[in-house]
Amino acid sequence: KAGVTQTPRYLIKTRGQQVTLSCSPISGHRSVSWYQQTPGQGLQFLFEYFSETQRNKGNFPGRFSGRQFSNSRSEMNVSTLELGDSALYLCASSLNNWGQNNSPLHFGNGTRLTVT
């Protein structure tokens, strides 16, 4: 079974631009969540989608948004990029509501975004 796939693997953008990252979950998984990882802040939760609905959101500004499609694939968008948005963006999928039942997260290898 294929794992979580994230595209692109690397991305370089300039300040003020916007970017869209893509995530394909493991087949059959309905929950997709996104995380930002930086050396200073570590892993931070961005948002979570289940059946095309945002179920949970972390403490990030409105420039960060996402969506999930009917096939469970997800995208996240960052508008008006800032230098501090440079990070590894990780997507994870799970069968259903991980954390409260027997359904672990499975991570992709991430998209490394560099903002110059």
Added chain:
Amino acid sequence: DAKTTQPTSMDCAEGRAANLPCNHSTISGNEYVYWYRQIHSQGPQYIIHGLKNNETNEMASLIITEDRKSSTLILPHATLRDTAVYYCIVRVVRARDDKIIFGKGTRLHILP
């Protein structure tokens, strides 16, 4: 505020058991503890998870204290390939509040 705490780094001799602790003092109810590890430039890899009882799989064992406020991940016979950052993750769910909590991770060095 709810949080998990892990030691910043640990060393372990190759072939010995590596014991990695995590404190998750606000966990309660039916909230699971998950352990992941991350090798540089890759996404976190799932290791094991548990609720109340101790768990074991082909990679590791997980010991959860009776009050569930802390846990220990055990790699029984560490190898050089186990060098990674290990994360303890919990999801704390309360009425109108759903927090996903990561520790800062423990950088485990396996010494030859």
